[in-house]
Amino acid sequence: MVIINGIIHPVGGAVIQSGFVAWEGGRITAVGEMARLPQGDLGEVIDARGGHVTPGYIDAHCHLGVFGDSLGFEGEDGNEGTDPITPHLRALDALNPQDRCFAEARAAGVTTLVTGPGSANPIGGQMLCVKTDGAIADRMVVAEPVSMKMATGENPKTVYHERKESPTTRMTTAALIRTALQKAQEYAAKRSNGKGDFDPKLEALQPVLKGELPVHIHAHRADDIATALRLSKEFGLRCVIVHGTEGHLIAKEIAAAGVSVITGPSLTDRSKPELQNASLTNPAVLAAAGVKVAICTDHPVIPIQYLPLCAALAVRGGMSEEAALAAITKNPAELLGLGHRLGTLEPGKDADIVVTPDSPFSATCVPTVVVLEGKRVV
Numbered sequence: 001m002v003i004i005n006g007i008i009h010p011v012g013g014a015v016i017q018s019g020f021v022a023w024e025g026g027r028i029t030a031v032g033e034m035a036r037l038p039q040g041d042l043g044e045v046i047d048a049r050g051g052h053v054t055p056g057y058i059d060a061h062c063h064l065g066v067f068g069d070s071l072g073f074e075g076e077d078g079n080e081g082t083d084p085i086t087p088h089l090r091a092l093d094a095l096n097p098q099d100r101c102f103a104e105a106r107a108a109g110v111t112t113l114v115t116g117p118g119s120a121n122p123i124g125g126q127m128l129c130v131k132t133d134g135a136i137a138d139r140m141v142v143a144e145p146v147s148m149k150m151a152t153g154e155n156p157k158t159v160y161h162e163r164k165e166s167p168t169t170r171m172t173t174a175a176l177i178r179t180a181l182q183k184a185q186e187y188a189a190k191r192s193n194g195k196g197d198f199d200p201k202l203e204a205l206q207p208v209l210k211g212e213l214p215v216h217i218h219a220h221r222a223d224d225i226a227t228a229l230r231l232s233k234e235f236g237l238r239c240v241i242v243h244g245t246e247g248h249l250i251a252k253e254i255a256a257a258g259v260s261v262i263t264g265p266s267l268t269d270r271s272k273p274e275l276q277n278a279s280l281t282n283p284a285v286l287a288a289a290g291v292k293v294a295i296c297t298d299h300p301v302i303p304i305q306y307l308p309l310c311a312a313l314a315v316r317g318g319m320s321e322e323a324a325l326a327a328i329t330k331n332p333a334e335l336l337g338l339g340h341r342l343g344t345l346e347p348g349k350d351a352d353i354v355v356t357p358d359s360p361f362s363a364t365c366v367p368t369v370v371v372l373e374g375k376r377v378v
Contacts, residue, residue: 001376003355003369004034006048009322011055011330012344021053023351026374031345046369046376048355054325055345056111056352056372059307060262060332061216061242062299064115065095065102065130065137069300075099079120081159084167085180087204089125091116092144095137101304105132106377108305109354109367112142112342114332119151119218120159122167122176126204127216129336131352133372146336147240148208150177151218152227154274174227181235184209214238214337216262220245220274229257240335243298245275248282251289260292260335263327265302266313280317287323294332295324312361321361 001023008019010031020037022030030038068075077094080086095115105113112131117124126145134140156173160166167173184205190196207213215237217228225241232239241247244261247254254261263283270278279285287293295311297304311324319327333343341350354360355369370378 001044002042003046003048006053009054010345012346023374028347028349028351051355051357054354055329057109057328058332059113060294061296064299065099066115069101078118081120084121085123086125087123088200091128102132105304109370111352111372117149119155122156122173124149147214147216150215153224216240216242218242222246222249246277248285251286255290262294262296264296265298266310267302280313283314284318293327295327308360
């Protein structure tokens with residue numbers, strides 16, 4: 001199959017003003033100018049009619065399928081608020097592929113997402129990367145687990161304060177994370193010597209300590225971001241900051257730590273104290289400091305179909321359109337360790353492709369074509 005006559009945004013290279021994208025068997029086979037369109041039978045031909053052709057969008061942090069749409073408590077499976085340390089929990093065991101928001105994601109051009117535990121627990125469990133089409137969760141998986149979710153700041157202390165249990169301060173939240181990681185180190189030493197009983201929590205933390213599995217740490221305030229950086233340095237963790245609302249206040253420090261940031265949600269009000277310094281300039285300031293930035297919806301905080309609008313708000317805040325497009329395609333793929341497969345229009349990558357009649361950042365723009373692993377889904 002092939003899409004022709006489009007403005008091609010490879011994201012991994014220069015924009016092609018009149019070009020094509022061809023694919024076969026779910027993988028891209030060729031990208032180029034129309035003058036270089038391969039001859040012969042290319043299968044079904046889709047005419048973009050001068051529209052924009054981009055990689056499928058990637059939401060690097062949300063809770064789709066784990067917090068059910070309009071279901072209340074029955075569909076809320078993202079926060080195990082009875083135990084603050086739950087690294088052994090797997091988002092895969094909670095994912096509901098029948099959530100109607102998967103269809104809304106596809107219709108908006110979101111072909112891949114990361115979903116999983118919320119931020120009630122200092123260590124919440126294992127995040128999951130999936131494609132947005134499928135009837136069985138196991139068949140949607142791109143990477144499982146893709147990261148370990150941790151949380152600092154307001155949410156853990158609020159949840160457990162209401163239960164009159166620990167943690168109720170930021171100090172205790174950090175101490176619980178630190179203690180869990182120290183116990184996991186001691187556990188590994190014992191197990192290597194053939195001692196100690198199997199512990200599912202401490203076992204789940206081994207890939208984190210070995211640097212095999214990154215940690216996605218929920219942090220809004222600058223001091224909470226600093227705590228996340230401190231813990232990561234102490235234990236040699238591969239850290240990604242999630243939200244990073246006040247990242248613009250310490251952008252140089254984040255860049256110096258070599259840490260990426262998944263920013264958002266931006267299309268919302270300052271609904272709690274730690275959002276008081278929220279700014280649309282945050283993605284641009286972080287990127288200018290040298291931080292790799294991805295943009296997320298945090299669905300259901302912002303419905304996932306508005307991911308392109310969140311990128312558009314980053315443009316309003318000072319990002320270029322190409323940088324904002326990279327923040328919902330190439331950058332999330334790379335910080336998730338999936339850049340070899342996702343995020344750009346290049347031969348060998350997954351054929352996840354979106355066609356829009358005008359700029360994907362237009363408020364009125366609706367994709368006319370969405371291709372997911374070579375299959376047209378819109």
